[in-house]
Amino acid sequence: MRKLILAALAASLFAVPVASQAQDPIIIKFSHVVAEDTPKGQGALKFKELAEKYTNGKVKVEVYPNSSLYKDKEEIEALQLGSVQMLAPSTAKFAPLGVKEFEALDLPWLFKDEDTYEKAMKGPIGQWLFKKLEAKGITGLAYWDNGFHMVSANRPLLMPADFQGLKFRISGSKIADRYFRDLGSIPQIMAFSEVYQALQTGVVDGCENTPSNYLTQKFYEVQKDITVSNHAHLQYAVIVNSKFWNGLPPDIRAQLEKAMAEATDYTNSIARKENADALAKIKQSGKTTLHYLNDDQRKAWQAAMRPTYKWAKGRVGQPVLDLIGKELHVDMN
Numbered sequence: 001m002r003k004l005i006l007a008a009l010a011a012s013l014f015a016v017p018v019a020s021q022a023q024d025p026i027i028i029k030f031s032h033v034v035a036e037d038t039p040k041g042q043g044a045l046k047f048k049e050l051a052e053k054y055t056n057g058k059v060k061v062e063v064y065p066n067s068s069l070y071k072d073k074e075e076i077e078a079l080q081l082g083s084v085q086m087l088a089p090s091t092a093k094f095a096p097l098g099v100k101e102f103e104a105l106d107l108p109w110l111f112k113d114e115d116t117y118e119k120a121m122k123g124p125i126g127q128w129l130f131k132k133l134e135a136k137g138i139t140g141l142a143y144w145d146n147g148f149h150m151v152s153a154n155r156p157l158l159m160p161a162d163f164q165g166l167k168f169r170i171s172g173s174k175i176a177d178r179y180f181r182d183l184g185s186i187p188q189i190m191a192f193s194e195v196y197q198a199l200q201t202g203v204v205d206g207c208e209n210t211p212s213n214y215l216t217q218k219f220y221e222v223q224k225d226i227t228v229s230n231h232a233h234l235q236y237a238v239i240v241n242s243k244f245w246n247g248l249p250p251d252i253r254a255q256l257e258k259a260m261a262e263a264t265d266y267t268n269s270i271a272r273k274e275n276a277d278a279l280a281k282i283k284q285s286g287k288t289t290l291h292y293l294n295d296d297q298r299k300a301w302q303a304a305m306r307p308t309y310k311w312a313k314g315r316v317g318q319p320v321l322d323l324i325g326k327e328l329h330v331d332m333n
């Protein structure tokens, strides 16, 4: 009798979680730091829409834009701890993961144009970099584009000498730190959500970013001069906690992979136009002056920043530089 009662008790205890498990959706928290009205912001919403549709609601994606859940560094730590399941940080922010090779993508004047960037990331470079994440308990799912950086201050930045002594906010990459130093300026790592105020109050003099981020964060309102220099590229890696991802039922994971592939195509297809539109709006605002480099000015920047390539070897290692050099047919010395 006692055995029976115990068995019934055990059955009732087990019945509850199994039944509720069947009904409760799997939650994916997707945290990011930018506004919704940007390529990454739109990409995250597209993934949510498709993931929920393809899994018939078995998965619910909660998107937290604008650093509303975590700021830059915190979000990477939260992913490793499993408090958030999906992120799309810029590849310049991977150092806290102990994977420095991604910073090779921040080398100045590396990608000739958007087509070169796309080719690189769809090919062996992108895959090789993702392999580096595996040992960290992180799985890379996709690369999302956000175009080329502009750079700004409250004075025109046309020649390397114009950077002398200015403080620039950078997002985390030691390669960016190096090229700003090559220009005689003082770089400072700062969370994305703090940049507007730091520019406004003069904690830093300038920053670099893409047009969509300048527009949505209103950086252009507190920077008198922006140089549309295209000196470096901003891309994101969509990453998940591997334990979470590998623990999903295989059919669900397959649907999520399909949703991610489509959300990636979507994001990358809108990135150029979103940035072109953002630049047009910044221009129309009349609040800042846009500058474009002539050939001589560009060459002067390139020459001044060149020492970063030599320095990079000690930071990111020779293998990734060799791979990029081979794939893009560029001189990495």
Ligand code: LMR
Pocket: 033, 034, 089, 090, 146, 171, 191, 192, 209, 213
């Ligand atoms: C930055 O911090 O400047 C960028 O990484 C923001 C972003 O994610 O686009």
